[in-house]
Amino acid sequence: MNSRPILLMTFVALFSMSAIGFIQLTDYSSRPGRAGQAPRQLTSLASFDASWTADVPAGDMPTLLVFYHPKCPCTAATVRVLERLHPRFQPTLRIIAVAYCPPEQDDAWIESRTTTALTSLTGTQTVIDRGGKLSERFGALVSGHLLLYDAGGRLTFSGGITPYRGHEGDSPSSLDLLRRINDQPDGCGQWPVFGCSIVFDREPQR
Amino acid sequence: MSEIRRTIDSTDTLFKARYQKECLRVNGFIQWLMVAQWLAGIAFAAFYSPLTWIGNHFELHVHVWASILIGGSLSGFAILWLRTYPTAAHSRHVVATTQMLWSALLIHLSGGRIETHFHVFASLAILSIYRDWTILITATAVIAVDHFVRGVFYPLSAFGIVTESPYRWIEHALWVLFEVAFLAPGCRRLRNDIRELCARQTEIEDAKRSVDLKVEERTKDLVKANLLLAIKTAESEKLALVAKYTDNAVAITDGDANVEWVNEGYTRITGFESDEIIGAPQSGFRSGEQTCPQALSAMRRAIETRQAFNTEIISYRKDGTPFWLAIELRPIPGDNDTTQRFISIQSDITDRVEAERQNKVLQQEIVDASRQAGMAEVATGVLHNVGNILNSVNVSASIIRKQFSNSALQNLEKATDLISEYESSFAEFVQNDSRGQKLPKYLVVVSQSLRHEQSSIDRELSDLTKNIEHIKEIIAVQQTMAKTSGLQQELYARDLIRDVLTANKESLNKHAIEVIEDFADPDPTMVSDKHRILQILINLVCNAKDSLLEAGVPEPTILLRTWTELDHVCFEVADNGVGIQTDNLSKIFQHGFTTKVHGHGFGLHSSANAATEVGGRLSATSAGIGTGAQFVLRVPIKGRTQCDKRDHQERDADPTTLIHSESGETA
Numbered sequence: 001m002n003s004r005p006i007l008l009m010t011f012v013a014l015f016s017m018s019a020i021g022f023i024q025l026t027d028y029s030s031r032p033g034r035a036g037q038a039p040r041q042l043t044s045l046a047s048f049d050a051s052w053t054a055d056v057p058a059g060d061m062p063t064l065l066v067f068y069h070p071k072c073p074c075t076a077a078t079v080r081v082l083e084r085l086h087p088r089f090q091p092t093l094r095i096i097a098v099a100y101c102p103p104e105q106d107d108a109w110i111e112s113r114t115t116t117a118l119t120s121l122t123g124t125q126t127v128i129d130r131g132g133k134l135s136e137r138f139g140a141l142v143s144g145h146l147l148l149y150d151a152g153g154r155l156t157f158s159g160g161i162t163p164y165r166g167h168e169g170d171s172p173s174s175l176d177l178l179r180r181i182n183d184q185p186d187g188c189g190q191w192p193v194f195g196c197s198i199v200f201d202r203e204p205q206r
Numbered sequence: 207m208s209e210i211r212r213t214i215d216s217t218d219t220l221f222k223a224r225y226q227k228e229c230l231r232v233n234g235f236i237q238w239l240m241v242a243q244w245l246a247g248i249a250f251a252a253f254y255s256p257l258t259w260i261g262n263h264f265e266l267h268v269h270v271w272a273s274i275l276i277g278g279s280l281s282g283f284a285i286l287w288l289r290t291y292p293t294a295a296h297s298r299h300v301v302a303t304t305q306m307l308w309s310a311l312l313i314h315l316s317g318g319r320i321e322t323h324f325h326v327f328a329s330l331a332i333l334s335i336y337r338d339w340t341i342l343i344t345a346t347a348v349i350a351v352d353h354f355v356r357g358v359f360y361p362l363s364a365f366g367i368v369t370e371s372p373y374r375w376i377e378h379a380l381w382v383l384f385e386v387a388f389l390a391p392g393c394r395r396l397r398n399d400i401r402e403l404c405a406r407q408t409e410i411e412d413a414k415r416s417v418d419l420k421v422e423e424r425t426k427d428l429v430k431a432n433l434l435l436a437i438k439t440a441e442s443e444k445l446a447l448v449a450k451y452t453d454n455a456v457a458i459t460d461g462d463a464n465v466e467w468v469n470e471g472y473t474r475i476t477g478f479e480s481d482e483i484i485g486a487p488q489s490g491f492r493s494g495e496q497t498c499p500q501a502l503s504a505m506r507r508a509i510e511t512r513q514a515f516n517t518e519i520i521s522y523r524k525d526g527t528p529f530w531l532a533i534e535l536r537p538i539p540g541d542n543d544t545t546q547r548f549i550s551i552q553s554d555i556t557d558r559v560e561a562e563r564q565n566k567v568l569q570q571e572i573v574d575a576s577r578q579a580g581m582a583e584v585a586t587g588v589l590h591n592v593g594n595i596l597n598s599v600n601v602s603a604s605i606i607r608k609q610f611s612n613s614a615l616q617n618l619e620k621a622t623d624l625i626s627e628y629e630s631s632f633a634e635f636v637q638n639d640s641r642g643q644k645l646p647k648y649l650v651v652v653s654q655s656l657r658h659e660q661s662s663i664d665r666e667l668s669d670l671t672k673n674i675e676h677i678k679e680i681i682a683v684q685q686t687m688a689k690t691s692g693l694q695q696e697l698y699a700r701d702l703i704r705d706v707l708t709a710n711k712e713s714l715n716k717h718a719i720e721v722i723e724d725f726a727d728p729d730p731t732m733v734s735d736k737h738r739i740l741q742i743l744i745n746l747v748c749n750a751k752d753s754l755l756e757a758g759v760p761e762p763t764i765l766l767r768t769w770t771e772l773d774h775v776c777f778e779v780a781d782n783g784v785g786i787q788t789d790n791l792s793k794i795f796q797h798g799f800t801t802k803v804h805g806h807g808f809g810l811h812s813s814a815n816a817a818t819e820v821g822g823r824l825s826a827t828s829a830g831i832g833t834g835a836q837f838v839l840r841v842p843i844k845g846r847t848q849c850d851k852r853d854h855q856e857r858d859a860d861p862t863t864l865i866h867s868e869s870g871e872t873a
Contacts, residue, residue, distance in 0.1 A: 007290060014283040018307065021276035025314055026356065028268050073255030073267060077317045102262035132261065143259075166255060166269075166317040196259040 029165040032192030036139025038158050040188075042149040048096065048127045048134065061092040062181060065147040067129070067140035069100045070112040072196035074166035078144035079117045081161045081174050086121050089181050092151075095124040100143070100198045103131040132199040144195035148180055156180045159191025166194065213408055221404040225337075226293045228400075232335050233288045236301050239332065240281035243308050247273035250315045269315050276311055280304050295338070302341035305329040306348040330385050337397045339390035346386050350379035455552040457489045463509045463535075463548050465490045475531075475554050477524030489535060489550035494522040505533065512537045512545035518555060530559040573819065576797075576812040581741070588680050588709070595673045595680075602666040602673070609663055614655030621649055679708065694845050697739065699730040699768040699775055706743045707766075710751065717762065719754055724767040730775040733845040738816040739777075742824065745809045746779040746837045752802060753783025753835065773843050774822065780836040786828035794826055821845065 042063060066082070068075045097118040099110040107128055119126050129135050138147055139158075148157035157180045163171040173191035180189060251269040258267045284304040291297045309326040316322035326349065333341050449456050455472035457465050465486045472490065473479055483490045488509065493502050501519045508515030514536050521531040532555045540546025624645065628635035635642035707714070707721060714721060747764065754762035759782055767778040786794060786801070793799045795814040800807035810824075817824040822841040828834065 007286075010286060011283065014279040014286070017279035018276055018283065021272055021279065022307070022310070025268065025272045025276065025311075029314065069259050069261075071257065071259045071264065073257070073269075074317070076254065080317075080319075100261070105262070167314075168317055168319060197261065199261055 029167060029194070031165070032160070032194055033142030033145075033197060035145065035159065035193055036136070036141050038139040038147050038155055039137075040155045042153040042155070045096070048098070060151065061094050062090075062151050062184075063094045063096060063149045063153075064181070065096050065098060065138065065140075065149070066118060067098045067100075067135045067138065067143065067145045067147070067198060068114055068118070069143035069196050069198050070110040070115050072114070072143040074162075074195040075114050075143045076117075077162045077166045077168035078146075078160060078195065079114050080168045081171075083117065083121065085161075085174060085178050088178055091123075093123060093181055095121060097124055097126045098129045098134050098138075098140070099126055100132050100135060101128045101130050129198075135198045140193075141197060141199055142193040142195045143198050145193045146177065148177060150180075150184050155188050156184070157189045157191075159189065160193035160195065161191070162194050164194050213405075213412060216412070217401070217405045217408045220408055221401045224400065224404060225397075229293055229298070229336065233292055233297070233301075235335070236305075236332075237285045237288055240284050240304070240308075243312070244273075244277045244281040247277040247308075247312060247315055250312065254315070254317060272311070273315055277308070280307055280311065295340075298333075298336050298338050298341045299344045301336075302333050302345040303348050305333060306345045306352070309349075310352055326382065327385050330382065330389055334389045334393050337393045337400065339386075339393040339397075342386040342390050342393065346379060346382045349382050350376070353378050453553065455490075455550075455554075457483075457550040457552070459489045459548040459550065461512075461540075461545050461547060463487060463489045463550075466547070472552070475523075475529075475552065476521075482524075489533070489548060489552075491519075491531070491533065491550075491552075492522045494520065494526075494528060496520045496528050497522075505535070508535060509548070518559070521552075529554055530556040573815055576808070576815050577741075579808045579812060592677050592680055595676045599670050599673045599677075602670040605666045606663050606670075609659050609666075613659055614652045617648070617652045618656065621645060621652060693735065694733050695736060697732050697734055697736050699732070699777065700725050702736070702739055702743060703766050703768065703777075705740055706747055709740075709744050710747050713751060714764075717751065717755060719751060719762045719764055722763060722765045724765065726769045730768055730770045730843075732775045732841050732843045734820045734822075734841050738820050739839070739841060742813040742816050742839055743777060743779065745813045746839070749809065749837075750779055750781035750783060750835075753781050753785075755783075756802075757783040757832070759783065770843070771840065774840040775843055777839040777841070778836060779839075780834060782834040784835075785831050785833040786826065786835050787831055788828075791826060791828065795824070817841075 045063070066078075068078070095118075097115070099115055101107065101110050110126075110128060115126065118124055127134070135141065135145075139145075140147065142160070144160045144162065146157065146159065146161060147155060150156050157177050159173055161171065161174040161177055163169055163173075173189070176189045176191065179185065248270070251267065251273040255267040255269040257264040281304070284301055287300045288297050306326070306329060309323075309329050312325050313319070313322045330342060330345055333345055449469040449471075452469070452471050453474070455475045456469040457472055458467040459465050465483050468478075468480050468483055468490065472483065476483070476490070476492070478490070488505065491505070497520050501517045505515055505517060505519070507513075516532075516534050518530060518532045520528045522528050532553045534551040536549050536551075537545040538547040538549055624641065625632060628639070628642065632642075636645060637643070703723065703725070747766075750764045754764070761782075763782050765778065765780040767780070769776050769778075784801075790799070790801065795810050796807070797811040798807035799811075810826075814824045817839055820841055822839060825838050825840070827836045827838075
């Protein structure tokens with residue numbers, strides 16, 4: 001029996017599977033998530049429903065809001081980028097990590113490598129976003145969405161800081177964030193966000 | 207040139223084989239690597255991104271599926287390709303491509319971790335194990351193409367932003383090239399090193415093969431040499447046995463015939479021990495007063511001229527007793543055709559010489575007896591001739607006696623008695639008496655009768671005298687032949703033939719045998735023994751006569767011919783008689799052999815011996831019965847060569863030289 005056609009077909013099948021897989025994987029990784037409209041002005045942190053936020057004025061220093069899903073593996077890349085950028089931030093930056101937590105879960109649910117990494121950053125406060133209400137309010141529908149408000153409470157940055165989904169490394173968005181934190185330029189930088197959806201809806205983002 | 211080409215081909219073949227073997231080994235490693243990478247990819251994905259979340263919902267992450275499917279297909283493709291084409295060059299390029307894709311996949315699965323990018327460079331290092339720098343180029347090209355395609359179609363996936371420089375993929379490729387720039391020469395150098403090793407190994411194998419061939423040839427030579435040596439050793443052992451146990455004395459000398467070695471036989475013969483004779487000259491020969499000086503001189507000349515030499519000579523033992531020694535001296539050539547040694551083989555021939563001496567005496571006695579017997583036969587022939595003549599003499603005497611008994615003398619006496627009775631009256635008696643008147647006529651008749659009687663007796667007496675003269679001649683010849691003085695004198699062939707014919711004249715005439723004489727001109731002369739030659743020729747003529755009588759041919763003829771042949775005078779006695787059977791030709795000169803009814807088988811034997819004695823030989827030829835026979839006697843012109851010394855027989859080294867010629871057809 002001539003096995004050459006079978007062999008040839010096997011090669012073609014394997015090659016095709018690899019090629020299609022790569023294309024699909026690249027497409028998946030390059031497809032940004034949905035993003036809502038974030039508030040242009042942050043006047044108070046009281047809405048974060050945390051004990052420490054009651055007496056803190058929003059405009060005394062720049063505030064970086066990091067919305068994330070504690071279980072999202074893609075956000076790990078965002079955290080690693082943030083870890084590399086953090087030493088280069090001006091020291092008067094307030095970082096607030098908003099961790100999504102399902103309503104039926106207790107606070108311990110947010111414990112993950114991402115949460116641990118974010119809380120280890122200097123000046124970082126963690127806020128539990130039970131049920132994703134805060135995320136929805138700030139238009140951060142995808143894990144890894146960062147919002148930067150300057151000392152005046154004005155939104156200057158909105159989006160992700162990874163080049164594509166779950167991919168760490170330098171990217172224009174991360175450099176833009178660094179520039180806006182340190183130099184406080186005018187305008188607001190809008191960047192795509194790559195990550196898991198924080199909020200479940202009919203068209204969940206993967 | 208062909209040797210260099212063959213070496214290069216051998217190197218290429220060895221390098222190819224070794225490289226393929228190396229590739230197969232690396233292929234095995236790569237296949238395990240592919241499996242390991244697949245498992246690692248799955249583990250990677252399961253660890254870093256096991257689930258994807260949507261709120262509080264989750265499902266298996268795409269990375270896990272990608273690690274399973276893409277990783278499985280990549281590794282499976284590479285493994286299957288390697289197993290299908292294990293030694294093909296394109297298999298290595300497939301591996302390079304797959305490995306680079308694995309790097310891309312792992313980077314994806316690790317979330318673009320910088321550390322994971324090292325997989326690219328590690329993979330290049332791994333690929334360099336193949337020592338094929340071209341697959342590094344392929345790997346580089348794959349990386350470049352990957353980034354190029356991503357930059358074009360998914361810029362965010364590659365660089366995170368669409369506005370990133372379109373040439374950044376070149377930078378990434380350049381970094382890969384940076385490593386390849388070091389790995390590729392290394393691969394090439396390693397490859398060259400392996401090739402160099404193969405070349406060295408080929409040279410070593412060639413050298414080993416050459417050495418093996420030489421060893422094999424040398425071994426064969428040695429085997430042959432050993433075999434030859436064994437044969438020679440066996441021969442030497444046999445020769446040693448011969449040298450040890452032979453009764454002959456064997457001496458080996460140097461080039462000047464000084465003794466270097468002698469065998470035990472030498473000691474047995476001469477009485478000298480080996481250590482006593484080493485260094486002795488003349489191959490150990492010891493001369494004395496009985497030694498023939500001519501033979502000794504000849505031996506010395508032979509040694510000086512390095513010639514082979516044979517002689518029989520009287521030597522002396524250690525105790526001084528003389529003995530006859532046969533010496534065979536042979537030069538042994540060395541390098542440059544020079545005589546390096548002599549070998550001298552000596553044997554004690556005293557007994558043989560004594561036996562030969564006794565044989566000579568006996569032979570002489572036999573020759574003498576033969577001669578006497580021959581002479582007796584000749585004498586018989588002579589007496590036969592004399593007898594024939596005596597018959598004539600007897601007839602003549604009878605006639606004379608008859609004449610005398612019937613003589614008319616009695617009638618004359620009657621007449622004289624009548625005259626005496628009538629002496630006184632004789633006249634009256636004659637006139638008146640009738641008897642007286644018849645008396646005158648009677649006397650006339652008596653007178654006539656007596657005259658006739660006288661005439662008859664005169665005639666018979668004349669014949670008688672003639673016959674007696676013949677007898678005298680025959681006896682004179684017999685007396686001449688009876689002289690066996692051995693006197694060497696100058697002889698003329700024609701005179702010898704005439705003497706022979708004289709001896710046989712009456713018999714030949716009686717039987718009307720025609721004798722044809724054919725003498726050479728000039729008449730051949732020789733110095734020889736006349737009586738022996740006459741004895742031979744008379745015997746041959748008698749035999750020819752007898753053969754003619756036996757054959758009864760109508761024209762019996764004997765041809766007597768002489769001629770000179772080289773240094774011999776030849777006599778031929780040929781007849782047209784009964785001839786000789788071919789089978790008898792070889793026996794005709796044997797003692798006792800005869801074809802005559804009343805023969806003794808001694809005449810030709812004696813003649814042959816006589817021919818040998820005069821230094822010639824006698825031969826016989828015949829075409830068979832009824833064809834006659836030819837006998838040829840060859841006599842040396844200068845007579846028989848005689849050795850002056852009885853104790854010396856010097857011969858040439860060539861043993862084919864004849865010293866005795868036996869008469870016969872082939873003698």
